[in-house]
Amino acid sequence: MPRLCGIFVFLSICLVSFTPPCDGGNILVFPVDGSHWINMKILLEELHARGHDITVMRASTSWYIPEKSPLYTSITLEMDSEIENFFDVYLQEHMRAQREGASALTFFKLTKDFLSMIAEAHSIWSDALVQILDDKNLVKSLMDSQYDLVLTDPAIAPGVVLAKYLKLPIVLNVRWITSGEGHFAIAPSPLSYIPVPGSGLTDKMNFLQRVKNMLFYSIILFQQKFLVGPSYDTICDKYIEGGCNIISLLQEADIWLFRSDFVFEFPRPTMPNVIYIGGFQCKPAQPLPADLEEFVQSAGEHGVIIMTLGTLVNALPREVADEIASVFAKMPQKVIWRHKGEHPSTLGNNTLIVEWMPQKDLLGHPQTRVFVAHGGTNGVQEAIYHGVPVLGIPLFFDQYDNLLRLQERGAGKIIELGNVNGHSFEQGLKEVLHQDRYRQNMQRLSRLHRDQPMAPMDQAIFWVEYVMRHKGAPHLRTDAYNMPWYSYYCLDVLLLLLTAVTIPLLSTLAVFRFLCCRSRRKNKSKQH
Incomplete structure (x- = not known):
């Protein structure tokens, strides 16, 4: 019997010694409810399986995010307001309009209702963010927890602002941001061949389609400038040293885990900190009931x-x-x-x-x-x-x-x-x-x-852990976002070059004109 016990202990030590070490991180998650949560939960399941500790911030009125879960510890924010009823009404109106035929007036009404719904959602969540930042005990608890990073879905912005406030690296689980599709905030996006979501266009556009694309892009700018931005700008000014805005915070994110890929998406410019994980939730089929x-x-x-x-x-x-x-x-x-x-x-x-x-x-x-x-x-x-x-x-x-x-x-x-x-x-x-x-x-x-060298889920986990290992990934971000628009497009350089060419040319013309005029005056004086 003692001999068997000795063998058992020896085998146990061998198994432990051959098991790769797992340095679990401490992750604060600020998700978005609804179908977005389905994506986030799949990512959290894999992170939990890799030994990471996860804390999820959720609303008391959440539709899908449970308070208790074996995957995470939750922090529940008490919220009275929610937009579910407004959302249901909008969906029914939208489907009715499609059936009855959408006139220009109906289109503008639906667009107005949609933008109002979006503005209301962001207003609710900006109020929740103020509630978080004004709660001294909660803020102290968050800081004392020593999180390694914030993982958030930037379709709403509280997670992005909170990460800035806590001075933590940030990873985005993203396709949509506060004002539309994420690429438009981070990568060069020529409207000549990159269709704006909602436009119903492809990457091959004629002149009138490019006009339409520009008009849809103006809606995105309007939404960010006048409907979404103001909800968070006052919070940034009050709580973030030096102030900020949502787009700049998104551009400071370390990694964008982008829920798309170029098998599905039209080709377009991108950035080195954008990691494409389209289909990361897909797995081989399991037997049916x-x-x-x-x-x-x-x-x-x-x-x-x-x-x-x-x-x-x-x-x-x-x-x-x-x-x-x-x-x-x-x-x-x-x-x-x-x-x-x-x-x-x-x-x-x-x-x-x-x-x-x-x-x-x-x-x-x-x-x-x-x-x-x-x-x-x-x-x-x-x-x-x-x-x-x-x-x-x-x-x-x-x-x-x-x-x-x-x-x-x-x-x-x-x-x-x-x-x-x-x-x-x-x-x-x-x-x-x-x-x-x-x-x-x-x-x-x-x-x-x-046909990829690494499965999308493995890519997602690698880059989350990469940010934890290196305390961020600033080397993958460009400083171009901080440039004035005229410097970004080199208009100041173009102006200098035009000036450098124009001044000598005009000077030369002026000299020739002076000499010609002088020569004419001499000829006239000789004739007299």
Whole structure:
């Protein structure tokens, strides 16, 4: 018995000695709720598995972020205001407008409502930030915790300001910032070939499209200057030594973990501290629950169609849902449809209505033929990863732009909500199902996406730990952001060069003119 114990101790020591050391960091996380939290949580799961300690700041009114979790310790901010009802009303109005036909007046009204909703959200969170910074005990606790960095989603700005206040390195889990798409704040973004989100344009624009692109960019500038910026500028002036603004704080971030890649995105200039992790949440499919697997296999050679509208929209307008259900009922495929609320009256026996579906596992199932989706970033990237063509019904935000990128690459087709009826939906569905080019193009994108030297999740974790190891990454940031606009575009240099050329030229002309005039005067005097 003692001999066995000795062997056990020896083996235990060997195992411990061969286990790589894990220097766990201390990370403060300021996430964004809703679908953004889904992305952040996946990253936190991996960081937790690597031995890092995580603290998450959340609102008491949070929709998705639980107070208690095995992944993290939470700091809950008491907040009375929340915009969920306003958001639901906006979504319903937006879908109704698309169905009835969006006139110029309707477009401006929806834009005004959207900007008002965004301004209200930032106002709520700027109030929460003041609450944090005025709480002496909370601030002391944050400082005493000796965090290694702040990980935040800059779609709202409190995490960025808090990191500056605590003098901590910052890593952004980002695609969207306070005023739109993140690239426009950090990288050169010529509007001649880089489409502004919401414009519905590609990287190939004619003159009128470039005019439209410029107008949409002006909305971004207006939003940042007059709606979002003022909510935080007063806080920066009061709490941050020397003041600041949100764009400058974003430009000071050490690493941008950007939730996109150039398999999906149009080519564009970028910066060395932007790390592309598009599809980092994607994994090989896991087995389906037994009842769902049985339903999928019952489809036989025809396969399965899956449909979901994401986390924010439970159901389409009633007449649209009925039209779609009637088309599904005529198809030989089986259909799995995430749909909440009252079931469509035209529902067929081949259609399974569920309130939740294992989307990743269904997309990775060999029986899945088409993904009918709203075009959210997560769903689009998962469709690319698994090589499933998409029939898209964009509803709002960036969804049309996401689907447009697939359509441009021949891997998906768009039907706008206002054009959805029985005929258009059936025609679109059959086109994506039966024209092989859609699946072939999507599978090509899948091969390109997977052919990387390092998996996107591994890249994300490496760079988070890189910032912790080196206390930041200032060497990857440019100082160009601090240059005056005329210096950035070298207008002062151009002016000097023009002056250097013009003055000698004008001087030479002046001398010749003087000599010519003098010569004429001499000739005239001789003639007299």
